[in-house]
Amino acid sequence: EPEVTQTPSHQVTQMGQEVILRCVPISNHLYFYWYRQILGQKVEFLVSFYNNEISEKSEIFDDQFSVERPDGSNFTLKIRSTKLEDSAMYFCASSDGQGNQKLFFGSGTQLSVL
Amino acid sequence: SQKIEQNSEALNIQEGKTATLTCNYTNYSPAYLQWYRQDPGRGPVFLLLIRENEKEKRKERLKVTFDTTLKQSLFHITASQPADSATYLCALRVIYNQGGKLIFGQGTELSVKP
Numbered sequence: 341e342p343e344v345t346q347t348p349s350h351q352v353t354q355m356g357q358e359v360i361l362r363c364v365p366i367s368n369h370l371y372f373y374w375y376r377q378i379l380g381q382k383v384e385f386l387v388s389f390y391n392n393e394i395s396e397k398s399e400i401f402d403d404q405f406s407v408e409r410p411d412g413s414n415f416t417l418k419i420r421s422t423k424l425e426d427s428a429m430y431f432c433a434s435s436d437g438q439g440n441q442k443l444f445f446g447s448g449t450q451l452s453v454l
Numbered sequence: 455s456q457k458i459e460q461n462s463e464a465l466n467i468q469e470g471k472t473a474t475l476t477c478n479y480t481n482y483s484p485a486y487l488q489w490y491r492q493d494p495g496r497g498p499v500f501l502l503l504i505r506e507n508e509k510e511k512r513k514e515r516l517k518v519t520f521d522t523t524l525k526q527s528l529f530h531i532t533a534s535q536p537a538d539s540a541t542y543l544c545a546l547r548v549i550y551n552q553g554g555k556l557i558f559g560q561g562t563e564l565s566v567k568p
Contacts, residue, residue: 344497441486443556
């Protein structure tokens with residue numbers, strides 16, 4: 341079964357550094373998402389992306405965050421200047437946009453900001 | 455304000471019994487509701503979707519009901535097994551434009567004892 345792939349699985353960075361989290365969505369999917377989950381808390385929506393542009397973003401997704409689909413397969417989340425409170429598991433998801441809109445999630449990148 | 459609430463306390467049941475999980479929401483008019491399973495350190499995995507005009511949906515040992523008047527969904531696992539132990543998330547699809555977004559509840563942890 342096709343799956344969403346995320347790299348790296350773990351990322352440790354110093355506060356103020358830039359990080360790029362990478363995702364390869366399922367190949368025929370058209371809609372892409374980033375979610376995050378702080379330890380012990382719920383899965384929170386960050387941003388949705390369709391047709392090479394952001395279609396929706398949450399209050400969390402401020403100017404420190406950006407997304408990009410640099411080629412036909414990768415989908416990236418960049419955090420420009422990381423803060424301690426950015427420490428979380430970041431999940432990429434994709435959907436084919438047809439009918440049921442079920443999301444397929446990757447295994448996540450655990451980001452630790454020190 | 456908009457809220458999605460699931461049983462915050464963990465649910466412990468005996469193998470073979472039926473587990474019933476609750477999802478209540480306020481100030482949403484979802485087109486449909488989805489249930490996901492999340493294992494520790496992993497991304498959510500889609501289980502079932504139920505539309506606003508459907509009362510009940512079944513898939514193998516899983517059953518979901520959706521009452522838009524009560525603004526509630528119930529998720530049942532019959533003949534539960536220890537392998538069903540996980541956190542179960544309900545999610546509402548909020549449609550704004552192409553893609554929209556899924557908003558998740560905080561999840562209910564289910565533990566099935568042999």
